[in-house]
Amino acid sequence: MSAANAWTVPAVREALEAKKLSARELTAEFYSRIERKNPELNAVLALSPERAYAQADRIDKLRARNEKLPPLAGVPVAIKDVISTRGIRTTCGSRILENYVPPYDATAVEKLESAGAVILGKTNCDEFAMGSSNENSAYGPVRNPVATDRVPGGSSGGSAAAVAAGLAVAALGTDTGGSIRQPGAFCGIPAMMPTYGRVSRYGLIAFASSLDRIGPFATTVRDAAAVLSVIEGHDTNDSTSAAVPASDYFEEMEKPIRGMRIGIPVEYFGEGMDPEVRAKIEAGIELMKQIGCQPVELRMPHTEYAIATYYIVATAEASSNLARFDGVRYGLRVHAGSLREMYKKTRGRGFGAEVKRRIMLGTYALSSGYYDAYYLRAQKVRTLIARDFILAFEKVDAIVTPTSPTTAFRLGERTMNPLAMYLADIYTVTGSLAGIPGISVPCGTTSDGLPVGLQIFGPRFAESRVLQLAHAFEKANGFLI
Numbered sequence: 001m002s003a004a005n006a007w008t009v010p011a012v013r014e015a016l017e018a019k020k021l022s023a024r025e026l027t028a029e030f031y032s033r034i035e036r037k038n039p040e041l042n043a044v045l046a047l048s049p050e051r052a053y054a055q056a057d058r059i060d061k062l063r064a065r066n067e068k069l070p071p072l073a074g075v076p077v078a079i080k081d082v083i084s085t086r087g088i089r090t091t092c093g094s095r096i097l098e099n100y101v102p103p104y105d106a107t108a109v110e111k112l113e114s115a116g117a118v119i120l121g122k123t124n125c126d127e128f129a130m131g132s133s134n135e136n137s138a139y140g141p142v143r144n145p146v147a148t149d150r151v152p153g154g155s156s157g158g159s160a161a162a163v164a165a166g167l168a169v170a171a172l173g174t175d176t177g178g179s180i181r182q183p184g185a186f187c188g189i190p191a192m193m194p195t196y197g198r199v200s201r202y203g204l205i206a207f208a209s210s211l212d213r214i215g216p217f218a219t220t221v222r223d224a225a226a227v228l229s230v231i232e233g234h235d236t237n238d239s240t241s242a243a244v245p246a247s248d249y250f251e252e253m254e255k256p257i258r259g260m261r262i263g264i265p266v267e268y269f270g271e272g273m274d275p276e277v278r279a280k281i282e283a284g285i286e287l288m289k290q291i292g293c294q295p296v297e298l299r300m301p302h303t304e305y306a307i308a309t310y311y312i313v314a315t316a317e318a319s320s321n322l323a324r325f326d327g328v329r330y331g332l333r334v335h336a337g338s339l340r341e342m343y344k345k346t347r348g349r350g351f352g353a354e355v356k357r358r359i360m361l362g363t364y365a366l367s368s369g370y371y372d373a374y375y376l377r378a379q380k381v382r383t384l385i386a387r388d389f390i391l392a393f394e395k396v397d398a399i400v401t402p403t404s405p406t407t408a409f410r411l412g413e414r415t416m417n418p419l420a421m422y423l424a425d426i427y428t429v430t431g432s433l434a435g436i437p438g439i440s441v442p443c444g445t446t447s448d449g450l451p452v453g454l455q456i457f458g459p460r461f462a463e464s465r466v467l468q469l470a471h472a473f474e475k476a477n478g479f480l481i
């Protein structure tokens with residue numbers, strides 16, 4: 001871990017408590033890092049210094065009075081640009097929302113701030129979170145800080161790059177089909193998708209509502225847990241948020257993992273996987289064995305249909321969610337002679353190519369005559385994929401797979417081939433369709449220095465088990481700072 005990334009949640013707390021520096025100074029340090037590195041990385045879009053310094057001063061006042069600090073006091077964080085922030089421009093990486101400033105905060109943002117976090121600004125992402133490389137942003141691609149000729153992954157590429165480059169201690173991303181885990185893997189940091197319902201999506205600008213989730217990026221598994229424990233919980237503003245009691249992740253995380261049964265599904269080690277990635281994941285599984293886990297070979301027969309299923313369900317939901325961007329209520333309006341022309345011109349100019357492609361695919365899948373053949377069938381297969389997991393978790397405690405079949409690819413390498421881009425999600429969409437929690441943790445680097453991510457899935461609401469295994473693996477692997 002390079003010196004640039006040395007700040008963690010406990011390190012911030014220790015420095016603030018020991019009066020080594022103030023929250024204001026720490027905030028200034030992160031803004032100067034952004035100023036230095038962001039012109040090359042393009043990871044961060046709007047900045048919110050006024051709000052950040054006001055929050056830092058609040059924390060410094062608590063320190064001056066020797067009051068107890070909240071759990072994320074002074075921790076500089078960045079927020080993916082599909083998550084609403086009061087008074088801070090929120091574009092979704094799209095021209096159609098170029099000048100949109102939300103009048104309210106997403107619940108996750110509000111919770112972070114109440115826990116003392118300092119919100120530095122918004123991170124770049126694929127337009128409306130559609131993509132696997134961050135090249136679909138209307139505000140330019142993000143570069144991977146590990147190798148700047150490579151993509152950071154997507155769609156939460158800006159959040160992953162910002163944390164990996166030390167521009168924020170933690171960040172929020174969203175995961176619909178892999179958008180937290182895959183960029184986490186490409187940039188070499190832990191990145192977690194919580195169970196569907198664990199974190200409120202109030203204020204998240206929807207892509208595919210039955211799949212979208214908010215989750216953390218951090219430089220350690222403990223820090224990811226620290227952020228998750230702040231943002232999770234039932235919210236009356238989000239009817240899909242679940243009323244499950246929170247568990248103490250920190251206590252659970254330290255429990256021994258000896259005897260844990262880890263499922264290794266053969267379907268996740270098939271064709272199209274980079275041999276070096278395979279070797280790293282196999283070494284990772286070996287390491288898990290050494291620390292007391294028992295690998296169990298699994299079969300999850302519906303895995304092969306996951307990409308097709310995901311791209312029907314996600315595009316269908318997107319076509320309906322994105323209907324609201326019509327030039328009437330928010331964002332861009334291109335004036336024209338008639339209302340119909342105004343809709344057409346606004347949407348034609350406001351959306352990028354991938355978003356248009358998804359709207360068309362989704363509208364087609366939902367249209368009468370095709371609904372049964374595509375959407376209804378996809379819903380049925382989704383149930384079968386979820387059942388593969390339910391059956392697997394009768395035999396094992398967790399499932400271990402690669403996060404992505406390859407390491408970070410070069411900028412421009414896949415932009416002309418949407419199918420090749422969609423295949424980047426082959427190991428992540430299954431967990432998305434099943435609603436279960438998953439984390440990507442660093443699992444070494446290939447010979448050209450590119451990070452490999454190992455994915456751990458657990459049963460619904462078993463975040464503590466996922467974090468426990470991820471933390472033990474991180475420790476054994478020497479990633480603990």
Ligand code: GLN
Nearest residue numbers: 129130131176177178179
């Ligand atoms: N890459 C996938 C897609 O393009 C996943 C995106 C996401 O999780 N938001 O749909």
